[in-house]
Amino acid sequence: MSHALDVFGWFDNEYDGEGFRTCSVTSFDVHRSVENYVKLYGVTAVVFLLIGGIFAFTIAMTRWEAIGLLEPGDYYRHLSMHAWSMLIFWIIFMEIAILYVGGPMVLGRKLPAKWAAAAGYVVMLAGSVLIYYSIWTVSGDPTSDNAPLLTAYVPLEINPLFYVSAIVFLIGVTLAALPFLLTLWDEKRENPGKTLPLVTFGAFVAAIIAVQSILGGLIAFGGALAWQLGYAPWFDASIYRQWFWIIGHGTQQINLVAMIVVWYLVTHVIGGAEVVSEKVSRTAFILYLFFIVMGAAHHLMVDPGLSAGWRIWNTSYAFYGATFASLIHAFTIPAGLEAGRRKRGKGGGLFGWLTSAPWRNPVFASSIFAIILFGFLGGITGVLMGQLQLNMSWHNTFATVGHFHSTVVLGTTLTFMGVVYFVIRTMFMREFVSPKLTTLQPYLYSGGMALTALMMMYVGILYGIPRRTAEVVENIPGTDFSIAGAAPLFDVFGLVAIFAIGGGALFVLLAVGSLLFGDRIEPGDGDLAPDGGSTTQQATDSRTIAPRNDLEQAEDPDDPVHAYEMRGTFVLCLIFLAVFVVAYILNWFLLTQLWSIGA
């Protein structure tokens, strides 16, 4: 039944007369339309990851000034390409795929408005190509044609085509999200009394935040364009910054919610986790919905013209409402794993549930490393630098770059790499070309990237190295001064960055290799079972193989999951809180060593 254009046999799964098949891993009723679009968006995302990764190499080798790969003018073009390929194209194409999984696939429905999924894809792609064109053709003349970087801050003179392309991309995303929203609409009309599954509920929250963000983005980019064309002379730097960060920050919160949704899904499907409290988890998602949009303000902590009260209220998401929500998930996700595994006899002692987990399964390992590293590196630093006063020592330093590589790379990208592996196995139905390397890859990438992010933070905080610059350690043009003391640290940074990029390249090789050359898994093959599936089938250690039937959902209402021990999780969370408190105190200590500033 393969389509003539489908030369790789990527879209030729067997479906029943209605176009459905039952997934042997998740037991989802998967409709052809949903699955095909998930594949399409997913594969496209990986291409953008590859492009972004090439630019990660060129910019990292420029910031490592001992190598000094690029000329400054080229540096900013490459940096812009890196930011848009990675943060926007790779992540958002993946997120559309995740919405289609979280909505129609989980609910066992067809994809409604397929035309919107197709049109959205084409328009997003067109927007991406236009953005690439407008970045790559920048002349670099400071008075007329600057590289946009991620932010395209008004009133820097930037090619108007760039703002137009960004708007085109946003329109594409809106179209692509439509089938997800329609799915929920149909589901609710057909089953008014039924509660949505937690994963779908979370995806819905992500979609609402996406709507807010897209509106903010249209105002920011549309306003900038109108200002450039002379229609809105009143549109200025501060107004742009506020609206830009509605989308700039909002998209990060979409990443956060989407990744949490994946964590609930992966720990459940592969690790046997359960939801320890629907009430608590859902309340946490609702808290995001209420408070997260305020987070845009934490990019404006050291901006002029905003009252201290306004900044404190907003940066704290009103008494840290959204931070509290994240603290909740930090407990409920591992607790779900702990209680779920204990319930199935998979965990003795304090951490038996964790040591017996399927660590060789790359889907599982990616998500778990993401949870840990996102929390410890990204989450803690985010709250620190989001405090009004501490922001003075973080703002626009290389440490900021370290913070967001901990969130969008160690968190989101790592998680989404696991999703790609999952899609390869369960939807493309391909074995990995090298199970051993696939098992290893999340370890290499997260290790390398964690060190890279830590080095970024280190040179940023302790040496005040600025972000977004091509030269500062070896030489600053026009002066004898340079921050030469940081040069040895940049040697370390350069090496670990190469290591991390290697881990990322390995991912692309394995993903593309498996899609092209991986053996096909025939429908009904039992080895797709979660713990026994994936690479763990090769494992000789019997502890890592947990047959699916063991992890079957326990249906017994007299054996509620909340009654199981959560000691291990509790201890882990206390360690997390302790690290948080220590980092907080250290940062404040450093700040109070400074000369006095401020009214």
Added chain:
Amino acid sequence: MTSPIKPPEGNWWDQPVNRRESIWLGLGVGWALVLFGWMSAFTRIGDQNPIGETYRVTSEELQERVDEFEAAAEERDDGALVPAGDDIYVVGYQFDWDGLPVVLETGREYDFHLGSYDVQHGFSIRPEHAYSQQINLHVTPGKEWVVPMEFDEPGTYHVLCNEFCGEGHRGMHNTIIVED
């Protein structure tokens, strides 16, 4: 019954919450209040706050004020300005800081007037003797931000720009000399 990919059944809202989970929720609320409380309190009791009056200005007005400031100041042999009063101006433009270099005294509070003539810049300052002591503030055109500062240690303080402002951005450096 408690799968994240199946609709929860029955009265899931009233299901009890595990004791350790409840304790963690309590700790979370407590920590959130500490974070909020300390940040707010520090604006009253602390010595390091990014707070000051902001005024709207056009680039021309700002340029005039800086010119007046420079005219009133005394110029040393090394080209550094010794300000006449307690107000000093540090205004970014592609690609330098107007109003610098200046010579300041330790233990005296100055009102820094921060601004920009053209695009957004980042005011990033650190003393040569301790890079880890650094402060970063954002400057935008159209705003004059008056932030008081008082240095307690003499030394050369380097001001860099840490917001991308065009191709010459990396060379945007100047100094503040603090003397006893």
